[in-house]
Amino acid sequence: MNASRLTDHTGYWMRMVSNAVSQEFARKVAGQDVTVAEWSFMRALYDLEPVPPSVLAEKMGMTKGAISKLAERLLAKGLVVRTENKDDKRAHSLSLTNEGRDKIPVLAALADENDAEFFDTLTREEHETLNRILKILAERRGLDATPVD
Template structure:
């Protein structure tokens, strides 16, 4: 007889906690008319790992057509700049503007606030252990490693 509970697996806990946290993060973004994927795109540009829309789509694991609409919105807000690549005029090169960096900083502050709420009451060692292991898991699963 196996009495391991599905709800106590890491998979279940990461999935459900991830959904709760993403939901709360979204709520804080709502004022800007942005969704998590918009911010994901900004973080890609900040990291410098991709600049053309197609490369960004591959990196984010989303359809190229989605990058079009995310970029449309971010350009409209003045957070990014879209420029034709002069050496290959099919490509659009996206770059963060100063306003985009400020927006990203605002979102980072919101995320940091969420972190505080999440870890409030945890032992400092627990919090640090969590940060450490999540960094490892991120790296090993193709997510931004920093």
């Protein structure tokens, strides 16, 4: 019986590229004392704040538990603040602190730099084609959770 080689699989090549891009980006954001997951959380919060954790969890396609863990880490770093609901003491919202808000453009620039460095071997047309195909795959497969790992 023949067995296909690893390199026969598109997923193999996608994972190879994804790992390389992600690992380099993780190294870059670590210099800003955040993880890729924390960056994703902060970037989502940047557009929504203030927001209840349950809304953020739904937006990011994550569990409330995962959001809570990320929130706790960012609260400890002083990048996120929790505000209690005046009408319901059990409810609260999350928002970025001034320091957290100031980090967003810095981290976004690192993401832009990482993409530019990695994908600069492609022509503009090739890069646009790659993005278009990946978006088609994500849409057709109903993939909408924010990748954090």
